[in-house]
Amino acid sequence: MLKHHDAGAEMVPQEGVHEVDNVGARLGRTDAWRKVTGQEQYMEDVPLVSQLWGKILRSPHPHARIRGIDVSRAESLPGVKAVITFRDIVPFKIGYSTHGDQFALCHDRARYVGDEVAAVAAVDEETAEKALSLIDVDYEVLPFVLDPIEAMKPDAIVLHKDKGTNIAAENHTEFGDVEKGFAEADHVFEDEFETQRQCHVCMEVHGCVANWGNDDSLSVWTSTQSPHIVKRFLAKAVDLPLSKVRVNRVGVGGAFGSRTDLFPHDVIAAYLSKKARRPVKLLFSRQEEFYASATRHPALVRIKTGIKDGMITTRHVTAILNGGAYTSQTGAVMGSLGWKASNYYRIENYRYDGYGVLTNTSVATAYRGYGGPQLGFALESQIDMIAERLELDPVEFRLNNANRQGDTSVSGSYFSSCELTQCIEAADRALEGEKPAGRDQGRGMAIGFGESGWRGAYYNNSDVSAATIKMNMDGSIHTTVGGAEIGTGYDTTMAQIAADALGVPIDQVSVHSGDTNDAAYDLGLYASRGAITSGMAVKLAADKTKGKLLDAAAKMLDTPRSELSIENRCIVSSANPNIAITMAEIAEHIYEEEGSAVFGTGIYDPQTHLADETGFHASPGGSITYPFCAVNLDVSVNRDTGEFKIGKIAVAVDCGKPINPAIVEGQIEGDVFHGLGMATVEPGLDYDDAGAPKYHHLVDYKLLTAADMPQIECIVAESTDPTGPFGVKGVTQLITSSVGAALANALNDAIGVRMTSLPITPEKILQALERAQS
Amino acid sequence: MSERPEDRNEKIAVRFQVNGEPTELLVSANETLLSALRNQLGLTGTKYGCGTGDCCACTVSVNGRAILSCLSLAAELEGENVTTVEGLSDGSKLNPVQASFAELGAVQCGFCTPGMIMTINALLAENPDPSEQEVRHYLRGNLCRCTGYVKIVDAALAAAGTMEA
Structure with a gap:
């Protein structure tokens, strides 16, 4: 039956429940109870x-x-x-x-x-x-080949006869005039760096x-x-x-990409x-x-940088990635490494020469950062090396060359929001007052850059996500999304967005993800896209659902639709304060009286541009928006043993608006963990002379433990980005890319030796100290 | 029932308490507690992470002590009192460690979570008011790939606070 209520009477919604309560709130995760009681069902639990x-x-x-x-x-x-x-x-x-x-x-x-x-x-x-x-x-x-440099030689053993070469992918791209840039530069520096084959080591x-x-x-x-x-x-x-x-x-x-x-x-x-x-x-x-599961690409990265009047003008990056026995994502990771390098700082000329090489080793694929950690270690180490050679303050050097909101990078990425300078200053300030004064103590910074989705990741012209919202007769909603809850808080984030977009209390929202029979085609969770593309799909689905409710209410109440809106879980009329009907009432009416249903589907594909086969030329951007970060850390070193201890890591991130601050912090902390593991204890999957992998157990392949992890301070340098839902940007990955260089820079500050390969171990530090003395 | 006829005569009967319930199982001599819990009793909250005692995802409690179920033989548990993550709460009210994990965002993928929660419960039984350093030291065997341990340590300390109260 139709019910009309006085807006001032019993239909006044509960206090505290209004339309934008959940986005931005530190809410508990929707999957937490299942997971803390042992009810979550993983593959091994499927009966x-x-x-x-x-x-x-x-x-x-x-x-x-x-x-x-x-x-x-x-x-x-x-x-x-x-x-x-x-x-x-x-x-x-x-x-x-x-x-x-x-x-x-x-x-x-x-x-x-x-x-x-x-x-x-x-x-x-x-x-x-x-x-x-x-x-x-x-x-x-x-005969076999393990080393990509050997595998690139013309007389090398070829893994795939039909390819005729072990070079699975090449990328040679130039913007501006690199030769001229170097010729006109006051200083040109060239340095080489190496990173290991990090394993994802998922607990499942x-x-x-x-x-x-x-x-x-x-x-x-x-x-x-x-x-x-x-x-x-x-x-x-x-x-x-x-x-x-x-x-x-x-x-x-x-x-983590695996x-x-x-x-x-x-x-x-x-x-x-x-x-x-x-x-x-x-x-x-x-x-x-x-x-036998995939890994990160081991990489050799050479960076040549031209400086004029204290500004970085020209860069030439050469990268050789070991892709393992099959191509997998090697071409894309290699391309992404070079593309990222073009976006780190304001530069005028850029050249990339990238090679993805096949060898008789396990397959390398996507891993948190997607080429970023290999690049970030090289590029951000070299920034400090240049600052030292030119006697510049590394923090100021970064600030002077940093991207800013409204910039377009040399390769054409448009930064609709960018709080990088705020990140650098905040990370710098966070360690103020803790300045290590003693001998063999140092501080180091590195910045990071990332994406928020990527058009054409699967060689398509799309970055699509899909969601459907179904409102039940009691006004509660069922939200179906095409990605998957992989631990990143995806379901919770989607619930928060759905609740606010439709003005429904969060405890009346359920989210179902990960099932291809439920959701429309969605590319899934990678490239830090979930909150943005799925979030927008949920928002669009909510808008359509809202439209259905308003259409039905207009008919039911015999009121022009344009006068109706949803406020505080009620449909109200701007013209008549005596009209208010609850979502449950209108939903029940639609099901029971109209013989219809309340649902809306949202398909979202951002207005981005497809890169060409080089992975470049997606101007104004293959990603809808870009997150930035700065990592700053303190280290103290024991010169006798080479052991070092990190005092505190400060991380400042421009990730737009956090939908759930606790989830964002969790992603930042996890990002630090993967980056610090790669920088220190994780040996990378290595091979013996017979081509057999050296590590098979967690006792050989170390992860950092709770006892090893330093204090992490998370600072969100919030930007207002006009592109994502509620101004959200990607948050994972870019910090992982920054930790290695921050550590290398801090170690150099502490003991004056430059580490150019990861992981940084006490043995390598002792060797470097010995070399420095002789 | 095994589909391999030669197995049927090799089983050992073991009687023990699981989450407060008297339980009798027939196990083979080499069957781990992890396997008995998961495959015979359907208590799948306890996880296989490595099978070699290096990650502690399979941690359960035996008479209040945290043990690795992947390295324990079920046949040796005659008369013991085993608690798994499923036995910590009735589902409507969480154990304080479970509650602080849920509240403070200590859960991401959740795979290490049951083992973490069992280990922290054992810690708090031994030491109801641990320092942050003591928590970190006690958890050094429990690996987590998602969180950097930050919110897990926070949750352990918060649970210690609620347990005291």
Whole structure:
């Protein structure tokens, strides 16, 4: 029934509940209760009746021809339900988008220690492992190459014959006139830096649970950042229409870039399930996680910088990235490194020469920072080296050359907001009064630059996200989004945006993400895009839902729609203060009296520009907006042992408006953790002379612990950006890119030695001190 | 029931308390507590992180002490009192450590969370008023890849405050 209420009577909403309460609030996460009580369901927890265990047989050789595979002994082992090799699967090449060069199971060649050769599904894990040992592979061991410089030589062993070269991607791009810039410069400096193969080390290992139904449909639970990307390419790999493939929501135990694509294990689990006609759970061991899941690209970065009148005018960056055995995202990471370098400071001339090189090592892919940490270590170390050589204050040198709001970078990125100078000053101030006075103590700064989404990341002309809001009869809302809760607070952020966009209390909002059957096509969570593209999609979905409510209310109340608005969970009329109807009342009316439904779908693709094949020329920008940061830290060094201790790290970030300050701080702290690990204790996955990986366990590959971590001070230098929802920008990644150089700069300040490779270890410091003395 | 006939006679009966419930299981000699909890009892809140005792994601409580369930044999737990993350609350009211994790943003991906919460409960049972340094030292085996430990340490200290009160 229609109800009319006096706005002044009982329909006055509860105090404190009005339309913009949630955005900007430090709210608890919507997934917290599930996670603290052990109810969150990750891949290993998915319960499926009569589920089998899947295991992968991996190449023990860095490079070998596979002359034959005999699975007959494995197949006859009791308890084994399926054994597959390349012969059982469609020859689909997995890779980054359509640029694939990796079969899910090797055909005639294995290219790194860990390459997938065959797979089994059995009634339990022990039987599956035993079956692997019964598969006979006839390998002809081939010469191999681990070092990208060696692999680039014309006479090198070529991994992929059809490519004819190990250089998987090259980038040679110039803006302005670099030669002229260097010729006119007062000073030109050239320095070289090296970074290691950092492992993502997600606490949850990689894997996939697959259920191939007897109706020839495929349902998978795979821990992923991009459910729709997995679905899109998995359908091709198993030769099913997209309508028959579903990626289900599942808890994601850490991602950091390592779960942005379809991987061989997804395809293998699917085919094992198809052959066995039973669900298959395939999870890596921690050992496999180290040597057979993807890593960060080890990089050599050379930077040549021209200075005129104290200003940076010209830069030439050369980078060589080790991409591992298959191309994956190597071209894109290499391109992104060079593109980022063009945006760090106000420069007039820029040249990039980038190489992504294949070697017989594990595959390198996206990892927090996406080329940024390799670049940031080099570029921001060199800033201090130049300042020292020219006797300039490094903080002032940065301020003088820093980007500002309204700038367009040499490569064409337009900075619609930029509080970089505020970040530099705030990070500098944060350590004031703590100035280390003693001998062997120092301070170092580095800035960072990042993106907020990226057009064309999957070689498409899109940066699209999708959301649907459905209002229930009681006025509560169900929000469906196309990304996934990977730990970054995505669901909570979306709930906050939905609640405020529609004026609904947050406890009446539920968010469902990560399921391809629910949401429209969405590229997923990478490039710090979630809060922006999904956030805008949610806002658009809310606007459409609001429109439906107002249309129905206008009819129901016989009032012009233009006079109606939503305030305090009621539809009110500007012309008649006696009209007020609750959201629940109008929703119920729409369902019960109109025989209709209340929902709205929002599709958002930002007004950005597509880069060309070089990854450049996306002017005014491939990303809708850009975050900036400055990291400042204190260090003290023991010259006898080379050990060092970081006193405090101050991080100032221009990430636009924080939707949830606690979530933003968590991202900043996590960013510091990955950056500091890369800078100090994480050795990177290294290989011995036989091409075998050196690290298989968390005792060899160290992570920083709670006892190691220094104090972190987070400062949000809030900017007002006109582009994202509520002025939000990306926040993750760029700080990870800054920590290594800040540490190297602080160490140089403390003991006068310059570290040019990561990780920085006590051994390297002692060696550098010895060199400095001799 | 195992599908491998040769297994059926190799099982060992073990009787112990799990989250306050008397429980009897048939386990194989090499079955870990982690496997028994997860695969036999469906208590999947306890996580496999490494299987070698290096990450502490699998931490549970045995008679109030934090132990690594991936390195403990189920058959050796006869008569013991095991508590997992599922046993800390009835679902409507959280244990103080769980509550401060939820309130203070100490949870991101959540995979290390059950092990962290079990370890901190064991710490607070031993030392109800730890310093920040003591918390950090006690947690040095529990790895987390998301948080940099900042809000986890904050949550432990906050829980100590509420437990005292």
